[in-house]
Amino acid sequence: ESGWNSASVxxxxxxxxxxxxxxxxxxxxxxxIRESYSRSLDEDAASEYAAEFTRQATRxxxxxATLLADLEGD
Known part of the structure; x- marks a missing residue:
């Protein structure tokens, strides 16, 4: 990011x-990372885990982490 911010015109x-x-x-x-671990859980736990992972990664x-948040709505 700093390379982009300091780049010449x-x-x-x-x-x-x-x-x-x-x-x-x-x-x-x-x-x-999120999807790999989610696959090891049952469906309810995977859904809960994915939502919490997305919240924490976004924070x-x-x-x-915008890709994660975008997929959360699917």
Whole structure:
């Protein structure tokens, strides 16, 4: 993020693209962690766990956890 924020005008678009790739990778990894553990639980516990994981991940990693919150509504 700091690379994007400190990029020159000429490089800001590329720096934002790099930042977005990292943010997406973090969101994907959070989703992988949540779903991997959820599969080891019964259906009710998995649902409860997924909701709590999403709440806590969003609290701690707000900008990187949007994918989790988006999937929560599905």
């Amino acid at each position: 000429e490089n800001s678009e590329e720096a934002y693209g790099d930042y977005q790739l990292v943010a997406d990778a973090i969101a994907d990894r959070l989703l992988d 701690r990693y707000r900008r990187y």
